[in-house]
Amino acid sequence: MSRHEVVSPIPGVFYRRPDPDSPPFAEDGSAVSGDSPVGLVEVMKSFHQIAAGASGTLVEFLVGDEDEVDAGQPVAVIEIG
Amino acid sequence: MEKLLVANRGEIAVRIVRAARDLGIRTVAVHSKADAGALHTRLADAAVEIGPSPASKSYLVADAVLAAAAETGADAVHPGYGFLSERASFAAAVAGAGLTFVGPSAATIERMGDKVAAREVARAAGVPTVPGTPGGVDGVDAAAAAARDVGYPVMLKAAAGGGGRGIRVVDDEDGLRAAFGQASTEALKAFGDGTMYLERYVEKARHVEVQVLGDGSSAVHLFERECSLQRRRQKVVEEAVSPGITDAVRDRMTAAAVALCREVGYTSAGTVEFLVDDATQEFFFIEMNTRIQVEHPTTELVTGIDLVAEQLRIAAGETLRPGQDGIERRGHAVEFRICAEDPERDFLPQPGPVGRITLPSGPWVRCDTWLEPDATVPPYYDSLLAKVVVWGGDRAEALARSRRALEEFSVDGIPTTAGLLRSLVDEPWMASADFHTATLEHWLRGDKA
Secondary structure, three states: OEEEEEEOOOOEEEEOOOOOOOOOOOOOOOEEOOOOEEEEEEEOOEEEEEEOOOOEEEEEEOOOOOOEEOOOOEEEEEEEO | OOEEEEOOOHHHHHHHHHHHHHOOOEEEEEEEHHHOOOHHHHHOOEEEEEEOOOHHHOOOOHHHHHHHHHHHOOOEEEOOOOOOOOOHHHHHHHHHOOOEEOOOOHHHHHHHHOHHHHHHHHHHOOOOEOOEOOOOEOOHHHHHHHHHHHOOOEEEEEOOOOOOOOOEEEOOHHHHHHHHHHHHHHHHHHHOOOOEEEEEOOOOEEEEEEEEEEEOOOEEEEEEEEEEEEEOOEEEEEEEOOOOOOHHHHHHHHHHHHHHHHHHOOEEEEEEEEEEEOOOOOEEEEEEEOOOOOOHHHHHHHHOOOHHHHHHHHHOOOOOOOOHHHOOOOOEEEEEEEEOEEHHHOOEEOOEEOOOEEOOOOOOEEEEEOOOOOOEEOOOOOOEEEEEEEEEOOHHHHHHHHHHHHHHOEEOOOOOOHHHHHHHHOOHHHHOOOOOOOHHHHHHHOOOO
16 A cells, blocks of 8 residues: 655645535545545635545544645645555 | 724735824734734834734734733724724724724624615615615516516526525516526525525626715715726726716715715715616615725825825814815826736735845835735735835826836746736726726636626
């Protein structure tokens, strides 16, 4: 099995839910496909969805909900396969 | 008023600090962690950190702002625009703490912030609103009867709706009968309620707004601005006065705005927004903004009146200084909003460190900004870098100076919208002011405006 790191392409604030009243996009252990969303990054009042980018199991989030992230920073890990 | 707390950041906080200084009022800046070294914090007489970088944890925390006011002995609070500026509970809390809120009363903010209540105020003041049915219509025959009164084309909208679903534009009764059932079914599926209402559809709408000042007993207008050039409902270019209305419409619209202010006993600066049907020149009240607006400098340049200083004087209890007869307009002003966005990548916001910057200046050019050389554009707030505001004896002269000013603007390190705005100025439809609220989006897509 190989590991894939999901990277935020932009700096901002990371959110695990589409909105405060909804469940998270994904949990530890969720099966994801390449285009499954795993989070949102808010940058300058606009929101950008971050896709898993690989199919497999999401094993770990590397940042918390509402944590600040930098461009290029890994936010989650997926085990491919 | 001796010490003013500025509950905002960026260019508007800088703008307010400067107006206060002109009046001999000391200032307190509040700032988030990210803004510790920002221009507004350095220009103010005192600065207080009120929380972490995200606005939801700093600039939007009313208690933190009030604590900063208490700590520094401020006796007034200016909210700027955005953030807490139109939150009635904040205005009430400021007043409750024994401080002066620079803006209208909490009751007025609440009343004008409620769309239904605001329309009632407009009707009571004799100000036209968009023709339509007040509530849902009962079936297709009732809809057809209502549409004859409203006038075609009409927009069918789901009463429970939002996000553009369940909306149909129809040109005549046949079209309405064909579309009604389908739209109602769509609304039922989407919202669990198939009730529809109708509104006049304005195909080519211009967005024109009247600047007002009131002291609670009297009110004046400072003419209007046109803000039709918008992208995703965000204003991009604004000008004073509107190039798209006749003098007769201007007279009626400004009188309507003043009547509306008198109806609510409006205090402070405010803006009454109208939709203008470009084909018929009819105008309809949309809403009132109970705060200073981003585009206020265009009005300042054509009237010579410092709107923020007037807000502060009114808040301090002075009666309105400029009488209507003393407010004249001269020439034309255009404002361009330059944002940290990449037009080549669908306007993706681009925060980050900047290097060298050149800000336009020179004859009849004003640049309101917080940007400095070697600053960092933070990712937490809106993308507005600067407002380039240009005055000319007439519109053509203002646009010619705008070319020069936009060419001078440069920022190393991040993309901006300055180049795009510069190319927009050369469009023939811009020169002739032949535009409406959808024109800019058409142009960006490469369609004919």
